[in-house]
Amino acid sequence: MNAVEMFWQDLRYAARMLRQSSGHTAVAGLSLALGIGASTAIFSVVYGVLISPYPYARPNEIWATEVRDLKNPRQGWSRHRLSEILEIRKLPAVADLMATIPESQLLTGGRSPESFTAISVTANAFQFLGVAPVLGRTILPSDVKPSGEAEPVVVLSYGAWKRLFDGSREVLGQTIVLNDQRRTVIGVMPARFGWWTSDGGWLPIAMDLREDRMVNDILRLRPGVSKEVAEQQMQALHVRFAGERPKDYPRDGFSTNLLNYMDITVASGEMHSSLTLLFAAVGFLLLIACANVANLQLARGTARAREIAVRMSVGAGRGRVLRQLLTESVVLAVAGGILGILFALGITRGVVALMPDFYVPNEARITLNGYVLLFSVAVSVLTGILFGLAPAVQCSRPDLVEALKEGARAAGASAAGGRTRNLLVIVELTLSVILLVGASLTIRGFYELQHADPGFQPDRVLMVGLPLPPKRYATYEQRIAFTESVLERVKAIPGVQAAAIGNGGLPFGGPESAYSIEGHPQGASRRLLVGLISAGYTRTLGIPLRAGRDLEDHEVARGEHVALINETASKLWPAGESPIGGRLRLDLLEKPGGNVLVRAGNTPYVTVVGIIADTKNAGLRSAPDPAVFVPYTVVAPPGRTLALRTQGQPLLLLNAVRQQVQAIDKDQPVSRPLTLEEALGSETVQPRFNMALFSFFAALGLALAVVGIYSVLSYTVARRTHEIGIRMALGARRRAPQRVEPHVMDGGQAGGHRTGGGAGGELRAFEILAQRGIPGAGHGPGSDSRSDHAVGRGGSAGVRGTGAEGGAARPHECAAARVEVTGQTGYAVEHL
Numbered sequence: 008m009n010a011v012e013m014f015w016q017d018l019r020y021a022a023r024m025l026r027q028s029s030g031h032t033a034v035a036g037l038s039l040a041l042g043i044g045a046s047t048a049i050f051s052v053v054y055g056v057l058i059s060p061y062p063y064a065r066p067n068e069i070w071a072t073e074v075r076d077l078k079n080p081r082q083g084w085s086r087h088r089l090s091e092i093l094e095i096r097k098l099p100a101v102a103d104l105m106a107t108i109p110e111s112q113l114l115t116g117g118r119s120p121e122s123f124t125a126i127s128v129t130a131n132a133f134q135f136l137g138v139a140p141v142l143g144r145t146i147l148p149s150d151v152k153p154s155g156e157a158e159p160v161v162v163l164s165y166g167a168w169k170r171l172f173d174g175s176r177e178v179l180g181q182t183i184v185l186n187d188q189r190r191t192v193i194g195v196m197p198a199r200f201g202w203w204t205s206d207g208g209w210l211p212i213a214m215d216l217r218e219d220r221m222v223n224d225i226l227r228l229r230p231g232v233s234k235e236v237a238e239q240q241m242q243a244l245h246v247r248f249a250g251e252r253p254k255d256y257p258r259d260g261f262s263t264n265l266l267n268y269m270d271i272t273v274a275s276g277e278m279h280s281s282l283t284l285l286f287a288a289v290g291f292l293l294l295i296a297c298a299n300v301a302n303l304q305l306a307r308g309t310a311r312a313r314e315i316a317v318r319m320s321v322g323a324g325r326g327r328v329l330r331q332l333l334t335e336s337v338v339l340a341v342a343g344g345i346l347g348i349l350f351a352l353g354i355t356r357g358v359v360a361l362m363p364d365f366y367v368p369n370e371a372r373i374t375l376n377g378y379v380l381l382f383s384v385a386v387s388v389l390t391g392i393l394f395g396l397a398p399a400v401q402c403s404r405p406d407l408v409e410a411l412k413e414g415a416r417a418a419g420a421s422a423a424g425g426r427t428r429n430l431l432v433i434v435e436l437t438l439s440v441i442l443l444v445g446a447s448l449t450i451r452g453f454y455e456l457q458h459a460d461p462g463f464q465p466d467r468v469l470m471v472g473l474p475l476p477p478k479r480y481a482t483y484e485q486r487i488a489f490t491e492s493v494l495e496r497v498k499a500i501p502g503v504q505a506a507a508i509g510n511g512g513l514p515f516g517g518p519e520s521a522y523s524i525e526g527h528p529q530g531a532s533r534r535l536l537v538g539l540i541s542a543g544y545t546r547t548l549g550i551p552l553r554a555g556r557d558l559e560d561h562e563v564a565r566g567e568h569v570a571l572i573n574e575t576a577s578k579l580w581p582a583g584e585s586p587i588g589g590r591l592r593l594d595l596l597e598k599p600g601g602n603v604l605v606r607a608g609n610t611p612y613v614t615v616v617g618i619i620a621d622t623k624n625a626g627l628r629s630a631p632d633p634a635v636f637v638p639y640t641v642v643a644p645p646g647r648t649l650a651l652r653t654q655g656q657p658l659l660l661l662n663a664v665r666q667q668v669q670a671i672d673k674d675q676p677v678s679r680p681l682t683l684e685e686a687l688g689s690e691t692v693q694p695r696f697n698m699a700l701f702s703f704f705a706a707l708g709l710a711l712a713v714v715g716i717y718s719v720l721s722y723t724v725a726r727r728t729h730e731i732g733i734r735m736a737l738g739a740r741r742r743a744p745q746r747v748e749p750h751v752m753d754g755g756q757a758g759g760h761r762t763g764g765g766a767g768g769e770l771r772a773f774e775i776l777a778q779r780g781i782p783g784a785g786h787g788p789g790s791d792s793r794s795d796h797a798v799g800r801g802g803s804a805g806v807r808g809t810g811a812e813g814g815a816a817r818p819h820e821c822a823a824a825r826v827e828v829t830g831q832t833g834y835a836v837e838h839l
Contacts, residue, residue: 014334021335025342031307032339034718035300038711039343039390042296044350045289045704047375047383051355052362053282054382055373056274062199062370064137069268070234071225072241077260085266088219088255089212091248092129095226098244100237102229105135106222108212109203111646113476115674116184118171122474122678124207125161125185132209133162135227136202141165143179143194146211155214161190165198166206185210186476201369225268234265241265278366281697288445288704291438293386295708297394298431298438299715304336304398305428329400336395337388344387351375351383361699363692435712439705446705449698456694461687462622462631463514464549468683469657470513471664474646474676483604486643489671491564494541496667497651502660505652507547508639510538513648514548514683515624517634520595524579525612535576536624537595538636539644545571545619547652548683555587555617558638566606566640568596570613574621576633586615596641604643613637627690650683657682 025032063069072095075083087095089106096104106129114123133145140162150158161183163171172178182189190210202209212222228237242263249256273279352375359373473493480486490508497506510517517536538544542560545552553574562569572586580586590612597611613635621631639647653660658680665677724731 017331017334018338020331021338024335025339028307031303032342034714035303035339036343036346038296038299038715039340039387040346040350041707041711042289042293043340043344043347043383043386043390045347045354045707046293046386047347047351047379048354048358049282049286049289050382051351051375051379052358052373053286054376054379056367056371057279057282059378060273060368060371062138062197065227067267067269068227069225070228070237070265071268071271073264073266074245074256075262075264076257077262078257083264085223086221087224088221088252089214090216090219092222092224094244094248095224095241098237098240100228100232100240102227103131103135104224104226105129105132106212106224107132107203108220108222111474111678112185113187113474113479113674113676114183114185115187116182116189118183120669120674120676122472122676123167123183123185124204125210126203126207127210127212128202129212132202135225138197138200140194141197142168142176143192145194145196146209150211151214155216157211157213159188159190160193160211161185162194162196162209163192164196164201164205164207164209167208168195170206186478199370199372205369238263238265272368274367277693278363281693284445284697285700285704288442288701291442292704292708292711293390295435295438295711295715297390298435299711299718300336300339301394301398302428302431302435302715303718304395305431307398332398333392333395336398337391340387340391340394341384344383344390347387348375348380348383358700361696363689363696365689366693432716435715439709439712442701442705442708446698446701449694449701453691453694453698456627456691459623459627461514461627462550462620463683465683465687467653467655467657468548469651469653469660469664469680470683470686471649471661471680472511472646472678473649473668474678477602477645479672479674480645483606483643486604486645487566487640489675490639490643490647492671493649493668496670497649497664500651500660500663500667502654503651504654505543505547506541507544507650508539508541509544509648509650510540511644511646511648513650514622514686515626517624518595518599520593522594522635523592525590525592527581535579536632536634537593538634539639539642539647540571540636541639544636544650547650548622549652550622551620553618553620554585555615557617558636563638563640566638568610568613568641569616569638571617571619571636572615573619573624573631573634573636575631576635577618579633586618589615591615591635593635593637596637599642599644602645605641609641613641627687 071085072087073083073085087106092104092106095101108127110125110127111122112125114121128146130146130148130151133140139145143162145162146160150160152158163178168174168178171183172181178192178195181192183192184190196209228234245256245261245263249261274282355373355375362373473490475486475489480489494506494508497503517538519534520537521534523533540558542558542563544550545557554577555571558569558571570591572591577586580589592611593613594611596605596609596613599605615635619636623629623631624634625632649664651657651660651664661677661680668675668677
């Protein structure tokens with residue numbers, strides 16, 4: 008018999024044996040299906056988000072340049088001027104370079120005005136990225152004239168094509184109007200392509216060195232050139248740039264670093280950590296399933312001890328028996344894997360529904376593709392070998408004489424088999440405890456975040472963006488006049504209690520500025536957030552005033568250089584000195600940069616007139632950053648945020664706000680309307696994602712452990728019914744399970760009294776979750792919180808009760824204690 012025939016025979020025999028033990032096969036197959044399905048689902052997310060999120064050619068060979076301040080390594084940037092990228096392209100280490108300028112433009116021309124994401128790119132960008140269009144062509148070098156002027160063309164994203172032209176294939180040659188300029192559509196990119204936008208378009212950059220605009224650039228290195236060599240060449244070039252434009256570079260020295268594109272753009276640090284921990288969690292879940300099935304296989308191997316002994320006594324070698332038992336395990340695992348793929352489809356949909364879009368690349372696609380299915384097959388086969396190896400080795404080396412005797416009496420498992428089963432019980436419960444600890448930490452972190460005080464009152468506040476086209480509102484006076492008119496009209500809308508102007512990132516973030524306090528020495532690289540606000544800002548957002556006074560309407564109208572600071576910024580003054588009346592110098596007010604306009608002769612100094620309460624301006628999970636708030640009339644950026652506090656539902660006033668804006672300028676859009684509560688809700692999306700998935704997998708792991716232990720102990724009790732019947736015939740009481748069957752309790756006691764092995768895993772879980780930034784993980788078993796210890800003890804006690812009572816006493820009473828003594832012990836009594 009050749010190897011193929013023997014393998015085929017083993018497969019048929021394995022299928023027949025599994026079919027005969029349908030109950031065992033169902034429990035084991037379902038356990039494996041859950042474990043393999045969860046692993047496959049999370050791997051599909053990891054593959055789509057972390058391993059292969061981009062459709063670009065060789066994304067791992069793309070590099071971004073970062074210049075870091077030597078005195079403050081946290082501060083770095085990766086932008087250059089147009090003239091600088093021309094010099095970088097000449098470096099011997101650089102094979103190719105592309106640059107990007109992201110901006111929003113006003114889409115008009117017979118359409119409802121809207122803010123359109125227009126990404127300007129160098130003419131070689133699409134060749135650099137290596138992605139072909141689905142219609143037409145991409146931007147080419149011929150789209151930039153020798154003079155540097157760019158042709159008025161646009162390449163649409165797949166989403167913009169569907170939205171603006173209903174997916175018509177006649178789109179090529181049609182025009183759209185962006186910032187009052189008519190542009191011809193020359194191509195449409197695939198659905199997955201989303202360089203900086205998935206619902207906008209791409210324009211050629213005008214290579215006009217007179218403007219010398221700032222760009223975001225990335226590059227590819229020549230074959231054989233190392234990262235270190237390229238960094239040395241870039242550093243030398245930056246030193247030259249710093250000598251020509253010293254204000255653009257740190258005065259106290261800097262370093263140049265190359266960052267791989269995959270390291271700086273794949274998901275975010277938080278999502279990367281979450282997916283890594285979830286992948287570890289489903290790994291634990293799969294191990295629980297393996298331990299579960301291994302225990303079932305051991306119990307089943309005990310029942311087959313006589314069969315195996317007979318086969319070996321008539322000439323079957325140990326290797327042949329071992330191969331047959333492993334074949335059965337692999338067949339069982341593959342069947343569980345097939346069912347697990349069906350589970351993975353549902354789990355993947357649930358994960359994608361919970362996943363926050365803004366934490367992952369917009370080009371990522373999460374599906375069960377060929378690589379994910381290959382992973383599932385590999386996991387199924389390896390799982391079959393993993394859980395089948397120990398039972399196969401245990402069952403393939405029986406004592407033939409004892410096995411035949413025990414088989415005749417249907418005796419219980421050997422001592423070695425009992426120890427192995429107890430060890431597997433400990434493993435299952437320990438892993439379950441670790442998963443439960445992780446779930447409890449994510450639940451607590453989410454609860455704490457939900458009840459965190461943001462420092463303002465988010466209820467009944469509507470926020471809308473007012474992006475002003477720089478060409479239409481080209482002067483400081485035009486921008487200020489438009490903003491004042493909008494604010495005055497909106498305040499008169501019925502149902503509006505208060506209205507204010509704020510930064511584009513309201514209530515979080517804002518532009519940063521270097522600063523100095525008059526009369527005090529300036530520290531190195533000190534920066535704070537700058538808010539551009541109107542007089543009603545604190546009332547609209549419900550921020551308490553701590554000291555001094557608020558801004559006055561006439562001060563804002565005249566653009567006076569007065570300011571409010573938050574409590575964190577007030578601590579920048581020496582202890583005992585009041586900031587009220589002090590003066591701050593803000594570099595942003597003197598040279599704001601970009602499209603931000605200021606009045607001629609604008610002074611960078613502001614006088615502090617009040618201190619307001621701290622707000623969570625850096626996110627709910629971060630301490631407030633120092634911030635200063637000045638009248639929005641001091642400078643004029645091209646975009647503002649309008650905030651309204653309403654008497655009723657905020658979104659009901661959106662149309663009224665839009666009408667008032669378009670009464671001033673019919674082509675002016677209102678962008679990104681959302682409530683302040685929705686903005687806060689976006690801060691909890693990631694913790695909610697962690698909580699939901701960790702809780703789901705922890706519950707699944709505990710259920711697997713409980714079902715597995717119950718099944719194994721029930722099976723063991725059923726196999727020892729004959730022996731228990733003899734004991735009862737000799738006078739053992741039905742209500743004394745510990746005395747009737749002490750060995751049955753070993754599994755439950757192992758799960759309870761030895762769950763202490765999970766304590767080390769619990770402590771390690773707290774450490775890992777804290778390092779990964781999971782909220783709530785900072786208060787672990789090593790903290791002073793008594794409630795944490797109570798939760799840990801309660802969780803362990805709950806697991807112990809489940810293992811001992813559910814796994815031993817209940818099967819014992821339901822099976823062994825109900826034996827009909829006369830019918831079950833006749834043979835045994837005759838042979839006493």
